[in-house]
Amino acid sequence: MTFGPRWTCPRCGRAFAARNQTHACGRWDLERHLDGKPEVVVATFWAVVDAARAAGPFELVPEKTRVALHARMSFAALVPRTRWVDGHAVLARRLESPRFRRIETYSTRNHLHAFRLAGPDEVDDDVRAWLAEAYEVGMQRHL
Numbered sequence: 001m002t003f004g005p006r007w008t009c010p011r012c013g014r015a016f017a018a019r020n021q022t023h024a025c026g027r028w029d030l031e032r033h034l035d036g037k038p039e040v041v042v043a044t045f046w047a048v049v050d051a052a053r054a055a056g057p058f059e060l061v062p063e064k065t066r067v068a069l070h071a072r073m074s075f076a077a078l079v080p081r082t083r084w085v086d087g088h089a090v091l092a093r094r095l096e097s098p099r100f101r102r103i104e105t106y107s108t109r110n111h112l113h114a115f116r117l118a119g120p121d122e123v124d125d126d127v128r129a130w131l132a133e134a135y136e137v138g139m140q141r142h143l
Contacts, residue, residue: 006072014061015070028062037080040119044085045078047120051128052076055135069131075138076131084118089134092142099126109142 006015012027034042045067052058052069061068069076079086092109104112113130117123136142 028064030060030062030067033062033067033080038082041080041083041085043120044117044123045080047123048076048078048085048087048117048127048131051123052131052135054128055132056139058135058138069134069138071135071138072140073138075134084116086114086116088112088114089130090137091130091133092137095130095133097126110137 008015034045037045049060049069056071058069058071058075061070061074063077066077066079068074069078074090076089077087089112091111091113094103094105094111095113096103097113099115101114101116103114106112115127115130117127
């Protein structure tokens with residue numbers, strides 16, 4: 001399946017797979033999410049980003065409440081907190097794991113899997129596999 005060009009919001013400049021995609025229009029800095037966070041939280045954030053980069057190229061899109069990992073569409077997001085990083089990966093299937101804090105099903109091929117990581121050592125083979133699978137969703141290869 002081939003897709004047309006992404007639509008770019010004329011107000012904020014963000015690119016989307018779908019025209020007129022609903023979003024919080026605005027521009028935020030990555031530093032706003034990381035400033036003042038403990039070193040272990042920042043290291044965990046970058047460990048997740050590095051693990052996702054192994055799947056392929058994407059951009060980090062700082063938003064008001066999270067940092068999206070965006071390929072053709074967003075496939076994961078991270079929220080650095082005071083003692084950990086909350087995140088989620090969007091998979092085309094529901095994957096049961098005790099490491100997921102919750103799973104939200106939006107459609108048959110759109111399942112948000114929420115997780116929490118307290119240190120970079122928790123970015124293991126499981127997390128790398130979730131991100132690799134989510135990247136395929138972000139590239140819309142699951143369609």
